[in-house]
Amino acid sequence: MSAPENSDALRPLTLAPEAQNQLFLEARTANTFTDEPVTDEQVRAIYELVKFAPTSMNQQPLRVVLVRSKEARDRLVSHMTGRNQEKTGKAPLVAVLAADLDFHEELPKLVPFMENPQDIFAEPNVREASAQFNAALQVGYFILGVRAAGLAAGPMIGFDHEAVSKEFFADGRHRAVCVVNIGMPGPDAWMGRLPRLEYDEVVTAV
Numbered sequence: 001m002s003a004p005e006n007s008d009a010l011r012p013l014t015l016a017p018e019a020q021n022q023l024f025l026e027a028r029t030a031n032t033f034t035d036e037p038v039t040d041e042q043v044r045a046i047y048e049l050v051k052f053a054p055t056s057m058n059q060q061p062l063r064v065v066l067v068r069s070k071e072a073r074d075r076l077v078s079h080m081t082g083r084n085q086e087k088t089g090k091a092p093l094v095a096v097l098a099a100d101l102d103f104h105e106e107l108p109k110l111v112p113f114m115e116n117p118q119d120i121f122a123e124p125n126v127r128e129a130s131a132q133f134n135a136a137l138q139v140g141y142f143i144l145g146v147r148a149a150g151l152a153a154g155p156m157i158g159f160d161h162e163a164v165s166k167e168f169f170a171d172g173r174h175r176a177v178c179v180v181n182i183g184m185p186g187p188d189a190w191m192g193r194l195p196r197l198e199y200d201e202v203v204t205a206v
Contacts, residue, residue, distance in 0.1 A: 009199070023147050028190040030152035031087060033183035038093035040066075042149050043182075050145035055138060057117070058110045061103035061131040062138035065168045067094040075167055080179070081158040091154065091181035096164060097142060098174040099135030101128050132175065139178045146182055152189065154181035 010020065021027075043066060051060070067076050076096065077089045088094055104121040111117045121127040139155070146153040156179045164176040 032186035
């Protein structure tokens with residue numbers, strides 16, 4: 001692939017060009033995958049990398065269910081919308097990523113220097129908003145981790161969120177955020193690169 005049009009703008013980055021390509025510049029959302037399996041070892045390696053990415057107050061509300069059995073896959077596919085059903089049915093591995101709405105129970109372990117940190121999130125509405133935001137951050141990290149493992153990710157939000165939450169998190173304390181297909185990219189896996197907003201359209205200084 002030729003150098004990106006903004007290659008001069010990337011010169012200040014210290015991240016190696018090969019890593020820039022793998023994580024961002026050449027990466028795409030995959031729509032098809034090969035039959036090559038995704039191992040538990042690969043998923044563990046992904047998590048062991050991305051768990052160090054920052055969240056507010058080290059909340060870490062992300063929870064992941066790996067959908068491996070045919071029975072569970074069929075249940076998930078039934079709640080996906082449109083073309084997402086076929087893609088989810090054929091992917092080597094599917095992960096349901098959710099926010100733990102009671103993440104605050106883990107805070108004494110995660111921020112041990114604070115006294116009773118869970119009390120900050122005693123109000124359910126405050127706790128849910130924080131869980132959703134920080135889980136969304138971790139979803140982004142997870143996708144980059146999949147790419148760092150040499151795999152492709154197909155993240156989707158086109159599904160019945162309430163139904164998937166009930167199906168895979170029966171305790172009621174988790175909210176499904178995203179479903180991610182994972183594997184080696186298959187034939188015609190990529191769409192062409194869609195446009196991006198330019199720097200001056202996004203960034204202002206005050």
